[in-house]
Amino acid sequence: MSDSTEQPILRVKNLQKSYGHNPVLKGVDFEIQRGQVKAVLGPSGSGKSTMLRLMALLETADDGEIYLESKRIGVAERKGHFVPLSERAMAHQRADIGMVFQKFNLFPHLNALHNVMVGMTTVRKTHKKEAEKTAHEMLARVGLANRAHAFPSELSGGQQQRVAIARALVMNPKVLLFDEPTSALDPELVGEVLEVMESLAREGMTMVVVTHEVKFAQRVASEVLMFDGGYIIEQSAPEQFFGNPQHERTRKFLSHVH
Ligand SMILES: Nc1ncnc2c1ncn2[C@@H]1O[C@H](COP(=O)(O)OP(=O)(O)OP(=O)(O)O)[C@@H](O)[C@H]1O
Numbered sequence: 001m002s003d004s005t006e007q008p009i010l011r012v013k014n015l016q017k018s019y020g021h022n023p024v025l026k027g028v029d030f031e032i033q034r035g036q037v038k039a040v041l042g043p044s045g046s047g048k049s050t051m052l053r054l055m056a057l058l059e060t061a062d063d064g065e066i067y068l069e070s071k072r073i074g075v076a077e078r079k080g081h082f083v084p085l086s087e088r089a090m091a092h093q094r095a096d097i098g099m100v101f102q103k104f105n106l107f108p109h110l111n112a113l114h115n116v117m118v119g120m121t122t123v124r125k126t127h128k129k130e131a132e133k134t135a136h137e138m139l140a141r142v143g144l145a146n147r148a149h150a151f152p153s154e155l156s157g158g159q160q161q162r163v164a165i166a167r168a169l170v171m172n173p174k175v176l177l178f179d180e181p182t183s184a185l186d187p188e189l190v191g192e193v194l195e196v197m198e199s200l201a202r203e204g205m206t207m208v209v210v211t212h213e214v215k216f217a218q219r220v221a222s223e224v225l226m227f228d229g230g231y232i233i234e235q236s237a238p239e240q241f242f243g244n245p246q247h248e249r250t251r252k253f254l255s256h257v258h
Pocket residue numbers: 019022024042043044045046047048049050051
């Protein structure tokens with residue numbers, strides 16, 4: 001359970017990012033407490049994926065700060081100045097923040113087991129035998145105990161996405177970010193992925209989920225937030241967000257996705 005007196009596990013302050021002359025994030029402030037689930041909604045192109053990529057340290061912001069457990073990440077302090085981290089240090093910090101992508105992003109030449117193991121053996125330097133054991137356990141956890149030796153091309157989209165979730169989980173992330181994890185799936189495969197995500201939420205995983213699955217957001221999210229034009233324009237508990245949205249833009253958006 002989260003406690004409002006606690007420090008947020010992840011906090012973002014005044015995050016800004018442009019691509020060329022296109023300002024995408026114009027000053028995003030965001031925080032999440034341990035064990036919370038935040039659902040992120042918003043129109044295409046509003047900057048949702050960009051925010052997740054920056055929080056996952058897959059890209060660098062033009063301005064703003066990211067804190068994980070109150071420690072600033074993505075930069076190192078040197079003589080009072082913040083400088084970019086070395087790639088090695090960055091990889092270590094990145095490992096604390098899991099990311100699950102719309103298109104799974106599995107390695108096609110590795111089977112499910114090796115896809116799940118690879119982060120442990122390369123970044124965490126876990127011994128191969130131990131990594132293998134953990135990977136088997138995590139595949140069982142997402143309902144794929146009997147598919148460990150299948151290659152991505154031999155798995156359904158829903159199975160591939162569950163492998164991707166297992167791959168993120170074995171790194172023991174402090175926060176798990178999901179970017180439209182079910183949008184690339186056939187409708188009949190959406191449920192199996194949402195089920196895994198819901199059980200993670202119940203077990204206390206801290207999650208930020210960009211999604212169009214309104215029912216999932218209603219049932220699972222602690223808070224829902226609306227992204228528009230490079231800002232978070234509204235944020236509230238699901239009952240309030242869906243039942244009585246304050247912002248005209250949110251109302252209009254919800255009338256399209258409902
Ligand atoms: N690597 C990039 N280079 C140039 N422009 C980019 C890049 N990534 C994103 N953009 C632009 O930034 C804006 C926001 O993109 P982003 O992917 O964050 O939106 P989104 O809210 O996730 O949209 P969607 O719902 O379609 O996934 C868009 O205008 C997009 O074209």
